[in-house]
Amino acid sequence: MKRFRMHMLICGGTGCQAAGSVEFKEALEAELKKQDASDEVAVVETGCNGFCAMGPVLVTYPEGIFYVGLTDKDVPELVEEHVLKGRPVERLFYKEPSAKELIPEMNDIPFFAHQELIALRNRGVLDAESIDEYIARDGYQALAQALTQMTPEEIVDEVKKSDLRGRGGGGFPTGLKWEFCQKAPGEQKFVLCNADEGDPGAFMDRSILEADPHSVVEGMTIAAKAIGSSVGYVYCRAEYPLAVYRLQLAIDQAKEYGLLGTNILDTGFDFDLHIYQGAGAFVCGEETALMRSIEGKRGMPRPRPPFPAQAGLWNKPTILNNVETWANIPQIISKGGDWYASIGTEDSKGTKVFALTGHIHNIGLVEVPMGTTIRSIIYDIGGGIPKKHRKFKAVQLGGPSGGCIPEEYLDTPCEYDAIVKAGAIMGSGGMIVMDDSTCMVDMARFFMDFVQDESCGKCTPCREGTRRMLQILEKICDGKGEVSDIETLEELSATIQEASLCGLGQTGPNPVLSTLRYFKEEYEAHVIDKKCPARTCVALLDFVVNEEACTKCGVCFRACPVDAISWKKKEPAFIHLDKCIQCKTCIDKCKFDAID
Amino acid sequence: MAKLKISDLAKIKDRVHQDTSLREGGAQVKITVHMGTCGIASGARTILNTVMDALGETERTDIIVTTSGCAGLCSHEPMLTLERLGEEPIKYAKLDEAKARQIFMRHALEGEVQTDWALAKGTE
Structure with missing residues (x-):
């Protein structure tokens, strides 16, 4: 029998095959x-040994x-050196990670340590497509409690006690809204959820619907009991x-379990929930426009x-809350309004979810107790500005309806009124961080440009005013x-704010006004x-x-895609303007x- | 499925705990792939397929693979969480096929935590 002097075992697992x-x-072999040397060396293909990466x-x-x-480029060297001359090729050795670094605890990582999860409590923990897992995390317990042990008034009282304010942007007290609707006369009432998240840079509602859709279903059903509604959208x-797919799945599962539909949990209470898909107009996030859109009309606000x-949807009493608000409700009911009100500050209770994005290290979703400073969100949780040679310049809060906050106001706490003051x-919680570029x-x-494009055109100040401002x-x-x-x-801003019909126009000039307030010198430089x-x-x-x-x-010289820059060692670069395509x-x- | 009564909620809770809990269900390992839009956009489906393929190549029946939504740190996707019976769950970040495969072969099967790619241990 032929004997080999050497065996070479190549991993043939999927990972290694994919890697070549x-x-x-x-x-x-070739x-x-x-x-x-074919007779001396056996080449053997083995199964995966686990070092796939x-x-x-x-x-x-x-x-x-x-x-x-x-x-395959290493082959000649490997055969020449190792197989023929017996000198292993050190540069291709596996290097043991020198000192094994300790893996930090989740709570040692600032990104997670500074967060407090209520609306996002099930994120990344449960299978969003399984109602059983939601129930296993005490899901639908709050609904059972609301249906069997609480009167509609007690439900509203609990929400009022929590001091929860609408998380969609307006910050209107949720309990008060429910109370108005509860007291409004009418046989048919509606419960609506606003998931028309449209601000550039905001994605918290989407993430909640994707990760924990049942919390929204449960919250809305509790509200239905509180105001006496049988249909929701x-x-x-x-x-x-x-998000639509997982929410629909959640609704179907809840119906199958009798947690939606007729005689919920055998308590005689009926509530049905539907999804209405909007075509993505920003103005449909405005409550009256949203309702018109569900009615099948063109989405435009009314006074x-x-x-x-x-008088909301089809002129019936209606409550509309945002996804994040709904996700808070089940826990307010099961843990009590006092518990919720104990988190946060005097002015703003509970937690707020922010979508952190832009020039920031840790892009992601952040839920913090109210009162956390913006500086802490950006630096402790967000990890600061990623490019070392860049400095923080401003953070845009509230998307196109909001304003920017510069460095000197970074210690503003996350409270409704304090942020308005700044x-x-x-x-809704979009937080776009910008560096000095x-x-x-x-x-x-x-x-x-965004506001002008999304203006529905119904009222003149918004339709014409935003267009004029954009031109300027x-x-x-x-x-x-x-x-x-x-x-x-400045003049146009004041008029548009004053005379527009809905929030879109009333807040549309805000980005201009806040940049004029803090960065006027930049306008003047222009x-x-x-x-x-x-x-x-x-x-x-x-x-x-x-x-x-x-x-x-010479970095610019190497980066230029059209070779419009000439440069030699120890000499400054030079840009040939005849070749330059101004790509920056x-x-x-x-x-x-x-480069100026 | 029959309509639930309130007492059924507790029963489902117990059953699910038995199914998904590592302690009682006989499972030794639970792998959760985070599949929000951000995860999927950065390749979570490939990660899930890789893990399923790797699982298919073994005879193991005591490894659970499941999915979940965004874990919050969108810029570090794709991510997965691996929990072995009696050990703290480990979150891995910025994965690719090869890393996922190695994590499965080394950590899920052999119990060696792949420190280089681990983001954190424990839960929030």
Whole structure:
């Protein structure tokens, strides 16, 4: 029998195959043949040995050397050195992680440690598509309690005691809203859920519906009992297919279990829930427009009063709350309003979910007790600004209806009134962090573009005013602004705020007003000096290297996609304007702001 | 399924605890792949398929694979949580197919925590 002097065991598991072990094996066999070593060396394919991320993996015997991360390019060296000359190739060895670092506890990680979960309590823990798992986490216990042990008045009292304020942005006391609707005369009443989350940069409602849809179903059913309603709708945008799918599944499962439909939990109470998919108009997040949309009409707001609690959907008394508000309800009922009110501050109780995004290290969903400072959310939880050479500039709260908060107001606590004082709004909880490469005029232009586009057109101040403001902002960003434009912006803002029909118009100028409040010098730089300090507005850039600031590192030279930059070691870079396509890649790459 | 009565809620709770709890259900390992939109967008389906394929290659019946929503840290997706009987759950972040496979082979089957990719242990 032929004896081999050496065995080479190649892992043939799926992971290593995907990483190229098949090609490696073929190359190895070919190379061995070429070197006339096929008879001496056995190449064996083995099952997965578990080091999949380092594949393809090879073990050689008798030495027992463990090679990782091989490619067919390594084959000649491996055969030449190891097989023929007996000198193992050290650079391909598996390196034991030097000192095994301790894995931190969840609560040692600042991102998780500073959070307190109520609305998100089931996130990542349960299978969102299984009603049984929700029940196992004490789901539907609050509903059972509300249906059997509480009168409608007691339910409303408990919610009032909790001091929960609407989490969709307005911050209206939820208990009060329910009380108005409870007292409103009418046979038929409706319970609605606003899942038309449309602010750029906000995704908390979607995430709740995806991770824990039953909490919303349960919260709405409890409210139905409180106001005496038998039908409810969840208005969710069709752009959230996974949320719609999981919510529908949750509704179907609840119906099958008799937790929705007729005679819920054998208590004689009836409530049915439907999903209404919206086409994604931002204005349909406004309550009266949302109701019109469910009625099958074009989504446009109407003047209030009458308020929905008296005359809402199909002119019947209606309560509308946002997804996050609903997700809080079951726990307020089971743990008590006093428990909820014990969290947070005097002005704002409980917790708030924020969608943290933008120039920030840990993008994600954050639920913190009210009163946590914005600084703590951005730095302790969010991990701060990712680019080391960039500094924090501002954070936009409340999306296009909100405002920006600069560095000096970062210690503002998350409370409805304190945030308004700082010039923004709590909103639904979108938190877009911006570093100093962001042009605030351009940011205001972006949001105005959004508002102008989403304006439904019903009232003139919003329809025409936002368009006019956008034109001015575009003009400023194009370098054609005049000093009087800033005044015109302020005037228009005041009129639009005052005269618009609904929240969209009334809050639409906010991004402009708050940037004017904190960053007026940036507007002035645009219109007077014709400069964009953040180097964002292309029309205001010269694309000339500032030789004093240039460190001669050549990063821009390597980054330029059209070879419009010439550079030699120890010499400043030079941009050839005839070739430059003004893509700003060099400006983004330059850490020293040396290109103007 | 018959309509529930209030007393049934507690029964379901007990049954689910038996099914999903590592202690009573006979399962040794529970793997939860986080499948919110953010997770799926960054490749959670591939991770789930990889784990299922790897599980299919073994004879083990005491490993539960399940899904869940976003774990909150969207920028670190795809993520999975692996809990072995009697040990603290470990959350792994920024996975790819190969890492998921190795985590399955080494941690789920052999019990070696793959420290390099572990984000945290314990629960929130």
